[in-house]
């Protein structure tokens with residue numbers, strides 16, 4: 001499972017980090033600093049929660 005963040009859609013709400021924790025690192029302005037990342041085994045549910053929390057629908061989960 002992978003997380004992919006569309007940086008052009010990200011508006012810096014930081015909701016991904018609030019709901020998905022360290023799977024969703026932020027830059028110093030509160031925007032996602034993620035492009036693509038492999039989700040560690042067992043953390044898929046957290047990854048999905050973080051993605052679902054994004055109000056800009058900027059995050060996709062690739063199975």
Ligand code: SF4
Pocket residue numbers: 005009010011012013014015016017030031032053054055056057058059
């Ligand atoms: S929740 Fe969405 S808009 Fe907000 S920082 Fe994360 S990716 Fe960007």
